[in-house]
Amino acid sequence: MKISIYQMEITPGKPAENQQKVKAWVEKEVKHSKPDIIVLPEMWTTSYTLEEIHHYADDHGKTIIPFLQDTAKTFEINIIGGSFANKMDEKVYNTAVVINRKGEVVYQYSKVHLVPMLNEPQYLTAGQKVPEIFELEGVKMGLIICYDLRFTEIIRPLALEGAEVLFVVAEWPTPRLNHWKNIQITRAIENQMFVVSCNNVGSYQNVTYGGCSMVVNPWGDTLLEGSTDEEETLSVSIDVEETKTAREQVPVFTSRVPHLYKQGL
Numbered sequence: 001m002k003i004s005i006y007q008m009e010i011t012p013g014k015p016a017e018n019q020q021k022v023k024a025w026v027e028k029e030v031k032h033s034k035p036d037i038i039v040l041p042e043m044w045t046t047s048y049t050l051e052e053i054h055h056y057a058d059d060h061g062k063t064i065i066p067f068l069q070d071t072a073k074t075f076e077i078n079i080i081g082g083s084f085a086n087k088m089d090e091k092v093y094n095t096a097v098v099i100n101r102k103g104e105v106v107y108q109y110s111k112v113h114l115v116p117m118l119n120e121p122q123y124l125t126a127g128q129k130v131p132e133i134f135e136l137e138g139v140k141m142g143l144i145i146c147y148d149l150r151f152t153e154i155i156r157p158l159a160l161e162g163a164e165v166l167f168v169v170a171e172w173p174t175p176r177l178n179h180w181k182n183i184q185i186t187r188a189i190e191n192q193m194f195v196v197s198c199n200n201v202g203s204y205q206n207v208t209y210g211g212c213s214m215v216v217n218p219w220g221d222t223l224l225e226g227s228t229d230e231e232e233t234l235s236v237s238i239d240v241e242e243t244k245t246a247r248e249q250v251p252v253f254t255s256r257v258p259h260l261y262k263q264g265l
């Protein structure tokens with residue numbers, strides 16, 4: 001399975017410009033490396049322009065979702081469509097979307113953990129449903145948004161339901177890059193799955209986003225890591241069978257004793 005990650009420099013508050021940029025990138029990337037799946041970052045249409053987010057947000061995803069569907073169909077690729085500011089009933093959500101090669105929406109998720117360090121709770125509304133698994137190319141996968149990475153509670157159930165790849169779409173700032181990198185490796189090891197992340201680069205209102213998009217295998221080895229400050233493309237081929245091998249050799253899932261674990265924590 002070939003994956004291309006767009007470690008993008010987002011132009012703040014310019015959804016149309018960012019769409020054009022993504023379109024041009026996909027066209028080039030499809031010609032260059034023919035990926036099965038492409039991955040975009042969090043809030044890639046607007047970045048964290050939260051003070052004006054009601055103005056820039058897409059009404060029920062009416063622009064962004066058809067744009068991604070059309071892109072997926074035209075280039076016959078699966079899209080982990082990052083996330084976008086999604087206005088629903090006068091509230092704005094941070095919503096991620098997954099589209100398959102046929103242009104069908106296979107999954108949609110609104111971020112449940114809003115990040116206080118970037119003032120999200122002040123401007124956005126939290127989703128009320130934790131992530132669920134979805135399938136692309138017959139493989140079970142999960143998708144979380146940035147700050148969600150810190151909450152192992154929502155990631156373990158995905159692995160228990162058979163997810164072999166976890167996508168993380170992000171706008172993660174530089175001061176906590178050591179957390180970003182180490183938690184991804186931890187999630188990959190503890191859940192014995194691939195972790196594939198897409199972070200952005202660039203700055204807005206004194207916050208600098210730190211790149212380091214990553215691909216980590218189920219053993220916790222980092223297969224690929226982006227730079228901290230360059231817009232770039234990361235391309236990788238992963239063999240999802242490695243998840244099965246890791247789970248056979250270190251049988252964490254069969255060694256679990258869930259009846260002893262505290263429920264609801």
Ligand SMILES: NC(=O)CCC(=O)C(=O)O
Nearest residue numbers: 115146147171172173176
């Ligand atoms: N966009 C985000 O959710 C950033 C998360 C973050 O900065 C952190 O967890 O630290």
